[in-house]
Amino acid sequence: MTDLAIKADGLCRTYRSRRGWLRPSWNTVEAVRGITLEVRRGELFGLLGPNGAGKTTTIKMLSTLLLPTEGSASIAGFDVVRDTREVRRRIGYVFGGDRGLYDRLSGLDNLRYFAELYGVPAREQRSRIAELLEVVGLAGREREKVEGYSRGMRQRLHLARGLLHRPEVLFLDEPSIGVDPVGARELRQTVAELARNGTTVLLTTHYMAEAEELCGRIAVIVGGTIRELGTAQELKRRADGRRVLSAEVFGATDDHLDRIRALPPVRGVSVDAQGLGQLVTVQSDAGADVEPQVREILHGIRVGRLDTREPSLEDAYVAIVTAADEHRAHHESAAVSG
Template structure:
């Protein structure tokens, strides 16, 4: 597995797949039992201190920030641990609080913060040392939709600043929205490494076309179009045409319009569909 410089890379998999374990190995929290891993060319076992100087880690949850301190005091404390000079730390803390949208609550106790605010403070804490690589473990878990959307905006802004980000998530929409590439893992093994759009071709090679109405004869006609993989009736009453050639799309649409079909929708498989297709709903 390789994460390119300057990308947001999503790590997807069911509970127990090894996502958090991998993050902890790469961030030097856990020693690997076998194999090798490096960050920016430095081995996580032999060059532990060099790796730690270049990374930030956001594990989230209730740990890692102090509830009886203010947001500002938390970041000042972590700046001291990172040995950031006092004058630089003061400016840096103010910038981080503004960046994560906590400037107006900077001097309030963290115990009064919402879940989303605490998670943004976690992100600011992970950026105190101005890391080149940032590890985010389930960063929006437990957030309401508005807070999660704002957090994703912050993450994409960090990519624009040149940060490299490895993000673990259960949220397929999140991975699809922010990740340049995603890695699917299960039981510690890599199943696929692709862009979200490319992964969709593991389910359907190209786009698919859904429509309402039509007859069995129309489905037979569509199935005979070169480049059509299948034409079928779905359980919810829709008809679906799956393509295996980009060139088939126009001809299929022409057939549908000629048949008087107007309720037509074209799409590609979502990342969630790919996830379920590749990993499955395993319960063992």
């Protein structure tokens, strides 16, 4: 038995779409460009990346939902193309959102239905469902119709569905998207417990705090390739030497942000909604104090708290993504000029 739960070697996926009928042309999009990674049994591994980076496409190839254009991948030693049936017996797939459940049925009836689909032996179904309802915190609510469930309850039912057949590897594709903070915390606790009990978990998320809390190792995917891979602490070193300025502002426009980005020492700017305002995070070169210039640019709008701090995982993520975008833009510019 291999010690690796997931192995990918040069994994690629290209999409071709046709445009026009009389004089058709083909548009080619490289969604994944040579992903290589190894995930050990029992590891909780994170995939981070912006929208369109290739995270979901990678998971779909690993879970046999998409065929790779190039490269190879295996789950518990079984090839995802040649051994599709064996792979599917060993994996569970849980995605964010409301799809995949039957609203008019109760949570219990949903699990009974999927237990039949997943081939769970009839003599084991009752005890397995009861066990999972306890694990995901839905015991006592299982006879209610799913249409009355909150977003967090739906996600926990999704998780129970994905665990019915005791998968060795569980793929979680942004499971906490849209879930309230209490529901998201309960979901994280459940996922962490699964990993402690030996289930291999591959998690995609846009929430940096979630990735840092749960994942032993994290890969950052940008433009279909892995740009960085390591622990949260190792990735944070990617932002070492940078100065991080956080400003709570109200009414900042794209023009304000573009002017901040244009400052010579600035290496990255991110914006997050925060109540009625925005939290603007500015990364700049070590030794460069951009606070006076930022204050000048923001003159005329309300500025609340403004301070500097140590780089976080989010800062490291922004640094990695920004560097990748700059590299891609430079490469495209060189190709055009050449």
